[in-house]
Amino acid sequence: RKEVEQDPGPFNVPEGATVAFNCTYSNSASQSFFWYRQDCRKEPKLLMSVYSSGNEDGRFTAQLNRASQYISLLIRDSKLSDSATYLCVVYRGSQGNLIFGKGTKLSVKP
Amino acid sequence: DGGITQSPKYLFRKEGQNVTLSCEQNLNHDAMYWYRQDPGQGLRLIYYSQIVNDFQKGDIAEGYSVSREKKESFPLTVTSAQKNPTAFYLCASSPSRVALYNEQFFGPGTRLTVL
Numbered sequence: 001r002k003e004v005e006q007d008p009g010p011f012n013v014p015e016g017a018t019v020a021f022n023c024t025y026s027n028s029a030s031q032s033f034f035w036y037r038q039d040c041r042k043e044p045k046l047l048m049s050v051y052s053s054g055n056e057d058g059r060f061t062a063q064l065n066r067a068s069q070y071i072s073l074l075i076r077d078s079k080l081s082d083s084a085t086y087l088c089v090v091y092r093g094s095q096g097n098l099i100f101g102k103g104t105k106l107s108v109k110p
Numbered sequence: 111d112g113g114i115t116q117s118p119k120y121l122f123r124k125e126g127q128n129v130t131l132s133c134e135q136n137l138n139h140d141a142m143y144w145y146r147q148d149p150g151q152g153l154r155l156i157y158y159s160q161i162v163n164d165f166q167k168g169d170i171a172e173g174y175s176v177s178r179e180k181k182e183s184f185p186l187t188v189t190s191a192q193k194n195p196t197a198f199y200l201c202a203s204s205p206s207r208v209a210l211y212n213e214q215f216f217g218p219g220t221r222l223t224v225l
Contacts, residue, residue, distance in 0.1 A: 034213075043218050044216055087152070087153075097155055100145075101152050102152040
């Protein structure tokens with residue numbers, strides 16, 4: 001089993017739709033979790049950290065389920081500018097290493 | 111402006127040549143990282159450094175070498191021993207050595223193509 005697994009998509013949705021991405025991780029000792037966004041041929045940028053209680057930032061909501069070892073990202077009211085690849089990232093341990101999923105591609109259409 | 115710079119943006123290399131990718135940060139971050147990304151793949155860690163004059167191998171260090179002589183600089187050399195070097199190379203930094211909740215900031219990347 002890969003350390004971090006994501007549905008690669010693509011998810012093709014109309015503007016205004018709500019879309020959810022899931023990610024599973026295999027190491028139960030993982031301590032922190034992130035969602036990064038990567039535009040085509042660009043570097044990844046932090047979208048949001050994921051906290052145990054769940055957290056929201058505008059149209060974006062991240063949730064963590066430690067028992068089932070999965071993380072989710074919900075995007076409400078999708079915009080054209082949300083089109084990108086979303087990377088699920090897990091902090092591996094004391095060495096400061098992040099483990100990146102392969103990403104889920106989102107395409108928002110007019 | 112604070113940030114991470116990588117150069118060159120595009121690099122072409124003949125088989126059998128070594129090539130060095132530059133990474134500089136002016137964020138005063140302790141830790142720096144090198145990743146490679148292949149199409150449709152996640153980022154994979156090549157090397158990382160948590161302090162000057164010290165670095166550690168990541169998951170795919172074979173065929174690569176690094177140095178960390180200055181806090182702001184972490185160059186990566188792709189040697190001829192790297193079997194499949196064509197990829198997108200990303201350098202990143204984070205504020206401290208222990209990255210429990212630390213964001214990693216990425217440079218714009220270097221696309222290396224071996225001809």
